[in-house]
Amino acid sequence: MARPLVGIIGNCYIIDDRFPVHAGGRMNSEAIARAAGCMPLIVPSDPDLVSVDELLDHCDGFLLTGGRPNVHPQHYGEEPTEAHGAFDEARDAITLPLIRACVDRGQPFLGICRGFQEVNVAMGGTLYPEIRDLPGRDNHRMPPDGTLEEQFELRHKVTFAEGGVFHRLMGVQEVMTNTLHGQGIRDAASRIVIDGHAPDGTPEATYVQGAPGFTLSVQWHPEWNAVNDPASRPLFAAFGDAARDWSEAKLRAPRKSA
Template sequence: MMDEHRDMTCAVVGVTANRHLHDGIHRDWLQRRYIQALTKYASVECVILPTIDGDQPSDATIRTFREVMRRLDGLVLTGDESDLDPSIFCMNERVWARADDDVVPGETDRPRDRLSWMALTVARELQMPILGICRGLQEMNVYRNGTLYEDLSLSHKGITHSENANLPRDEQYLPVHSVKIAPGGLLSSVIESGELQVNSLHKQGIAELGGGIQAEAVADDGIVEALSYKNSSTFQLALQWHPEWHASSDDKSQKIFRAFGSACDAYLVQRSTT
């Protein structure tokens, strides 16, 4: 049954944190732009999901985590500067236990990898709305056994996918290349457009799509820039770009957040009647 004390007027979504290591101190952190865009345009409340150290076995951890996510109406997989470690997502050979090099600033964030694997596993079980952004898109692909290019600058010369570090931070999130939207897909139905100008701040990128995944947008150099989970009963979409950064001035980004928020609202209503 639904918690009778809960406010039924607003959906609540879990937003993934990242691990930050500075001066030997571990911190969970999240860029504020995600919360601002989700609150204003998706009209949801947000709770931050903490990263996972791996001190406990994955099966024990997921039992606890499942109870947390049963209280939520959606999942947001955020971006991060670290590279994804596919070994944590591998069903047959998962590397789960804590290691000394779990967190290498700007390179590795296995506590985040563990969190995202856990969150995607439970979200799949519960058929929960999902919005993946940048690293989140890569996680959604690898979770379905897709593969990644480790460094797009070594394999794709047509488009520069990484940001220009010499520019001010706000300018790094301005549109730099176009993507073609797949007709008849989820993203096309949301933004009602055949092409978008997007920002690009990523080193890794999709090499092969995982099973049950639909390409929703593709860059001119062939890199998949948006995807969805096929045959999902709800909104499960991921974008390689960052719609949250300039959402206040971009109506297409606002439409994406609103569509996700509507799916979370519908999920809340469904849960309240079961």
């Protein structure tokens, strides 16, 4: 049987200051293929190239990846400042309506870092432009130097709500995670349930209340060492199961007559 197709939301980059590309980290593709058991497909996230309806029709689920550009603050009622960093408005134009459509349809997605923040904004929430500037908060940004292993090392605990979705999925109430983000949730949207926090109170795990499908999102990067990490493997495995369920339901659905 064919593997479910997971659209991996790509980011815009310029290679050698000359060549514009749409790309996704290899670790995202590996996590989808090896930990979720699905077929990875990088999406060129630009409404001039693809439409939300086309993505919904062709893919069985979506990985909302991290990325250096941030969600443009116009989407949560604020003016951009230097603290908000760089933007990718073409990605915003794809992901925000895609998330809302997936919630309505029950089509699964997994949000990571920027993707975690996109889900909150898509559902009506807001973001802090810089977590480390808030009183009592830690610096959650990627260490500027070192190997990838050092930059993605486990740096803090995430504590889940007792008996909540993530506690049941992980089988434990606390996990160790990496942390590589500057922004974070300020006001959670009305349907966003914050199900896990860092020690400084920063939201780290969410889902959409009342959604008929898989809507789990995390602020850390579980795609790093996804097959072996005890907090990453069950997350991707559950997402893969949800994508398989969606794919199988499509196959069972009656075909529309011409």
